[in-house]
Amino acid sequence: MSSAEEGQSKGSKTAGSDFLLLDIGQAPPRGRTEWLTSRIRSAIADGVLPVGSRLPAGRVLAAELRVSRGLVTEVYQRLADAGQVTGRGRAGTVVVAAPAPAPAPSHPSAECPADPFVPRPGAALVDALRSVPCRIDLSPGVPDLAAFPRSAWLQAERRVLAGLTPADFGYGDPRGTSALREAVVGWLARNRGIRADPGEVVVVSGVAQALALLAPVLRGSGVRRVAVEDPGSLGARGQLEYGRLETVPVRVDAAGIDVAALAGSGAGAALLTPAHQFPTGVVLDGERRRELLAWAAGGGVVIEDDYDAEHRYDRAPVPALRALLPEAVCYAGSVSKLLAPALRLGWLLVPPRLLDAVVAEKRYADLGSPVLAQLVLARLMESGELERHLRFVRRRHRRSRDAMLRAIGAALPGARVHGAAAGLHLMVTFDGAGFEDTALASAALALGVKAHPLSWHRVAPGPPGMVLGYAAGPVGDVEEGIALLGRALRQVT
Known part of the structure; x- marks a missing residue:
């Protein structure tokens, strides 16, 4: 024995x-x-x-x-x-704790068909795909959830609870707790070069709610058309359209959004991801930034979604647009890509002329975000624990990115990789290929791998491609997932 x-x-x-x-x-x-x-x-x-x-x-x-x-x-x-x-x-x-059991496989239903990959999906179908059980998930937009700092969160929560009075458990300020708004101001100053006052910050339930609050405010100011990047986030586009705004796709190239085309689109506002464009990964270059700021100074409104800007590996940080023209930029950020989407915590900075209207929309939407989670996040920000966590996950995400790059080189001949310097995903395109990327995504799903076809996030036609998240699973899953995607590619070509 x-x-x-x-x-x-x-x-x-x-x-x-x-x-x-x-x-x-x-x-x-x-x-x-x-x-x-x-x-x-x-x-x-x-x-x-x-x-x-x-x-x-x-x-x-x-x-x-x-x-x-x-x-x-x-x-x-x-x-x-x-x-x-x-x-x-x-x-x-x-x-001290066991992970939650994986959900039991479910049979396809009317809400989630056996082959969910259609060229123009709606939000409900995307949500249904998210819930489909799958052995390897390479969907974009998810950080390393296994790295969530549970111990630090619990310690911060205990300290917060120990200091609360009974009155603190009542209804709070719809703008958010003063503690978190002050902590966000410090976080943005240190990490994004943004100077702001806590009074300019509205705590929201992620960037999705930020867009939901802005939609009626923009309509009330006379904006009916919002320019969106093409390719760009399917979810963000759907959020604006749900808010009864017309979205106008504007081409993105290697320098970012085509500002000349934006100026000629008739849009009164533009939703951009300038620090790390989704899904291409390009950075809005200096000349385009100057053109964009000139357009905004002439009366346009910029909605800056600072999408996963913290996650950079091979380049210096890019200044936020909000830091350059605060009177024309609505700045949205969250901890969904840093800690976990489940927290539903983010922030929105708006120009003074829009602030009261945004606060009113927030008040009537939900009376304010949950107070306890706000106070815990504020403590993590103020203590430096969030910066330590960011440094930790950067190392983990970089290892996963490097593994995906190696695997793509071995398993996907002819694939062109975009946006590897930062973020939580890669975009690959197959120039000159004669297949539909929805067919590739469907074949990969049949092999147990879930990922987004590029055509989901594109309005204008273009070469087939895939948007591949690498942060959420272990390196072994990333390597195996790309190998299986290579098998799927051989099936459709």
């Missing part, structure tokens, strides 16, 4: 590699860290390692598996960052 088995027979709660049936020979040579993390996480989810059980000491597990102690330390740190284990001094590393 092994020492691990003997410990189990005596009622010990410590597990070793024998008990977990770990065979390091099964791990890919360049993916041992992800493999071991995944195996231990699966053991926790399956109940093999129940809450309260102890993991073996790092040096012991490293010796059993014949790997470096640093590798095991990194694995334990990833599990701790995900809130699944915690270090308790002499008690060792203890399992």
Whole structure:
């Protein structure tokens, strides 16, 4: 009997590699860290390692598996960052939480057909695709959710709760708590070069609500047409159209949106992602910025969606438009791409002439965003914990991006990669190819891989392509997903 088995027979709660049936020979040579993390996480989810059980000491597990102690330390740190284990001094590393079970596969329904990839999907169909169970999800717009700083969030929440009075649990300011609005001002000054007053900030439930609030305000100021980038976010376009605004697609090239075409479109406002355009990844260059600011100074309104601007790897930060012309720019940001979309927390800065109308829309929409989550986020921002988390996930996201780039080079011959310097996704195009990208996405889904066809986010015709998120899953899933996408490509060509 092994020492691990003997410990189990005596009622010990410590597990070793024998008990977990770990065979390091099964791990890919360049993916041992992800493999071991995944195996231990699966053991926790399956109940093999129940809450309260102890993991073996790092040096012991490293010796059993014949790997470096640093590798095991990194694995334990990833599990701790995900809130699944915690270090308790002499008690060792203890399992404190199990991940939620995956949803049971469901049969296709009228809301989610067997082949959901149609050229012009509606918002309901996109939402239905999001809920389709799939082994590997390469959908764009999702950060590394396993890296959510559960321990830091819990500690901040405990400190916040300890300091609240009964009155603090009542209805709050519809603009948001003063603590978070002040923290957002500091965050934007440090990270985006924006100087603002807390009175200019409205806390919202993500950028989607920011657009929902702006739509009636813009209509009330006489704006009926809003220019949108093409290609550009399908979801953002749908949000504006739901708000009874006409969207006018304007071409995006290697320098960003075509400002001359914008000026001739008759649009009174423009929704842009200038720091990292979705989905192409291009940055609005200096000349186009000057042209855009001149257009806005002449009466146009710019809605700046600062889409995943924090996630940059191979280039310097790009200044926010709001920092250059605050009187004409409505600036929207959130923590959906930094922490988790589930928090539904973001911020909107608007010019003074629109502020009262936006606050009124927020008041009648929901009376204000949840106060407790706002106060916890404010504490994370003020303590520096959010910056530490950003540095941590940048390293993880960069590893995943590099893995996807290598996998694309090996599995997708002829694919052209766009937007690799920043963000949470890559766009690939297949110039001169004779297939529909919706057919490629459908074939990939049949193989267990979910991703967006580029045509979903494009109005004008163009070459087929895919929008591939790399941040949400482990490196092994990214590599396998691209390999399966290569198989799907061979099926449709």
